[in-house]
Amino acid sequence: MTNEKFTNIVxxxxxxxxxxxAADYAVSLAKEKNAKISAVAVVKFHQTDAFRGSTATLEKFIRKQAEIAQKWLDSVRTEADENNVRFESKVIKxxxxxxxxxxxxxxDKRSDLIVMGTRxxxxxxxxxxxxxxSAVVTHAGCPVMVIR
Ligand SMILES: Nc1ncnc2c1ncn2[C@@H]1O[C@H](COP(=O)(O)OP(=O)(O)O)[C@@H](O)[C@H]1O
Ligand SMILES: [Mg+2]
Structure with missing residues (x-):
């Protein structure tokens, strides 16, 4: 038996x-283990034809996507708060x-567990x-829990 602990859950x-x-699992596990949650949402964008010649339009699109992602993270925060689980979050572009x-x-977060969905x-x-x-399971430096 190892004495591995979950203290920083992403x-x-x-x-x-x-x-x-996955967020529900992360919160209940964090509560049980007295761990902290760091929630992340990555906004991916590319300069496609739709945006050609219009940096302003692309920037507006990215900003909108980031706002939407922030709302997802905020609802996880609410769940964490309700369970007295320490929480931080980041939207990454x-x-x-x-x-x-x-x-x-x-x-960065010295995570000892990543929780995510299978799809x-x-x-x-x-x-x-x-x-x-699949890529996170393959390349992550810590255990990954995939929720189905
Ligand atoms: N842009 C993203 N930012 C943060 N997490 C993501 C992102 N995309 C996928 N994930 C995580 O990976 C899980 C699996 O998604 P993914 O592998 O993209 O499947 P699919 O091909 O069905 O979209 C999601 O449930 C989520 O936890
Ligand atoms: Mg996807």
Whole structure:
């Protein structure tokens, strides 16, 4: 038996029902273990045709997406508060790689557990494990709990 502890739990939120379920697990586990939760939502954007020639439009789009993501995180905060669980959160904007940002954030937070859904917003029912979940499970430096 090891004496590994869960003290810093990262939960990855994309607004999907499964990520909400992951948040529920994270909060109840954090409550039981007296752990802290760091919730993260990554907003990915690219300069697509729709935005060509209009930086202002792209910036507006990103800002809107970040506001939506912040709301998801705020609702996890409410749940954490109700359970007296310490909480912080971050919206991260990236042009490149969502799983990489989640893993980097978890490292920053010295996370000893990442909680996430098996699937997310893309949600192809036939896919058993989404691409973000798969990459995080494969490359994270700590245990990962995938919720189904
Ligand atoms: N942009 C994101 N920011 C934070 N967490 C995310 C993001 N995308 C996915 N996740 C996490 O990964 C889980 C699995 O999602 P994903 O692998 O993207 O599956 P899908 O392909 O069905 O969207 C989600 O339930 C969520 O916990
Ligand atoms: Mg996805």
């Amino acid at each position: 939960v990855a939120i994309d607004g999907s029902d499964l990520s909400k379920k 990236t042009r490149t790689n969502v799983p990489e940002e989640i893993i980097k954030y978890a490292k 997310g917003r893309t949600g192809f029912k036939k896919v058993l494990l989404g691409s973000v979940a």
